[in-house]
Amino acid sequence: MENIHEENLLTKYIYNDDLYSETDEHGIDIITLRYTLFQCRKQLLIAIQSLFDTEFVYGKVQLREDFDKLKSECDTLKNDYDLLKADFDDLIDHCKILVRQTNEIFAERNTYYSEWEYAKNLLTPRPDWDKCFHLVINWSKLSTGKTSDELVDVVINEITHGNTDGYIDKNFQGRFNMRRRITGLLIKEIWEHRFESKSNVKFMDYVSTYLSKRFDNQDRAMEISTNLEDTCSRYRNNYEINLFWKILTGQMEENIYHHEMKEFARIFQSFVKMSSKPLWTILWSDLSNVLRELYPEWSKERISSLIQAAQLDIHQASKDKNDFQFMFLFMEDDEGHIGNFLLTIRQFLHLDKMVYVDKIKDLLIGHPLVSMNQFKQVVQMVDPYISKEELQRYVSWVFDSKKMVFDDNKEIKSRDFEEVLLRLECCSCFMH
Structure with a gap:
């Protein structure tokens, strides 16, 4: 059927009526000639079609040169892969060896530790606790x-009558070194009385007066002051102790401590407003909203860090519960150490303060000596909403030093650029 269709198709374009109507005068067989011509044209069309098909197929054939190049690259990659795989297998073997050796070391360590515990219990001389029989009531029952x-705890409890809270005795003699706990308690006590008294007396004078009243006389107060100086020097890595000592010696402004406490109180009051029943409880979503409302300029990363710190303070690994008691965020120990949440707040406030100081620094660069008027203008440019009282507080702190340049009228004229920056970093300054 295909051949018949193909012949009809060819006949459509080849057939000519004149060929069948004419006769050959020479007697040539016209029918045979026609058929032969028809077959030749048919073969010609088939050859042309085959040529077209061959050209079309050849267009998709890759050159032998490209094939050889790709094959060479493929072989190179296979070799590299085999080398890397061999190295990887070697690393796995070494890793397994290290893991096995580590486990052996752990086992050996545990064995040595067990032997040490056994030897310690066996060889350490034991005290004769029966000597306490005549000193401690009901010793037989208690021991x-x-x-x-x-047993040591029992003896301590009997000596202190159950009161193990650290406190400073009024009969304390300054010849003994004060420990960090006692120092922290004393500093916390001083700050509490300072806040309650609302006194405007210079902090150093107030501490001296307070110690005299606290320990009955001036001599004991001097002994405590001497010990306090030595202790603050030894425990300067402690934030609360170091801050107290720098404020006491005039290196930092006292308002730094008060501003931080006011900021913590502001956060606490915002939580109280958002709290619901039961008392002192807020939702986790409210925590985020309150923080964004209090600090709208803080980034999402800071808010997330504060929420994580809050989870650590309340010992809640996740926010499965919808609410929590925010009182745990504001707990502090007897030395005044705060939790992770308030520590993170303190860190972010310090970062904001340093950004504030850097802005002032950028505008003062190029002035070796900074006058009071220059300082005021720069602060007002950086912080246009600052009040006159706050600006005057900045000026009073920054320009309160003996190392100044005076004019003929003995008025403050200017101060060294570096000293201005150092004093400003020790000042309670922030964007208003």
Whole structure:
């Protein structure tokens, strides 16, 4: 059927009526000639079609040169892969060896530790606890079934009458070194009385007067002051102790402490307003909203960090519960140490302060000596909403030093650029 269709198709374009109507005068077989011509044209069309198909197929054929190049690159990649795989297998073997050796070391360490514990219990001389029989009431009952460490606690409890909270005795003698706990308690006590008294007396004078009243006389107050100086020097890595000492010696402005406490109180009051029943409880979503309302310029990363710090303070690994008691965020120990949430707030406030100081620094660069008027103008440019009282407080702190340049009228004229920056960093300054 295909051949018949193809012949009809060819006949459509080849057939000519004149060929069948004419006769050959020479007697040539016209029918045979026609058929032969028809077959030749048919073969010609088939050859042309084959030529077209061949050209079309050849267009998709890759050159041998390209094939050889790709094959060479493929072989190179296979070799590199084999080398890397061999190296990887070697690393796996080494890793397994290290893991096995580590486990052996851990096992050996545990064995040595067990032997050390056994030798310690066996060789350490034991005190004769029966000597306490005549000194401690009901010693037989209190000491039954207790270890040496627990017996020490029993003796301490009997000596202190159950009051193990650290406190400073009025009969304390300054010849002993004060520990960090006692120092923290004393500093916390001083700040509490300072806040309650609302006194405007210079902080150093106030502390001196308070110690005299606290320890009955001036001599003991001097002994405590001497110990306090030594202790603050030894524990200067503690933030609360270091801040107290720098404020006491005039290195930092006292308002730094008060501003921080006011900021914590502002956060606490915002939480109280958002709290619901039961009392002192807010939702996690409210925590985020309150923080964004209090600090709209803070980034989402800061808010997330504060929420994570809050989770650590309340010992809640996730926010499965919808609410929590925010009182745990404002707890502090007897030395005045605050939790992770308030520590993070303190860090972010310090970062904002340093940005504030850097803006003032950028405008003062190029002036070796900074006058009071220049300083005021720069602060007002950086912080246009600052009040006159706050600006005057900045000026009073920054330009309160003996190392100044005076004019003929003995008025403050200018101050060294570096000293201005150092004093400003120790000032309670912030964007208003």
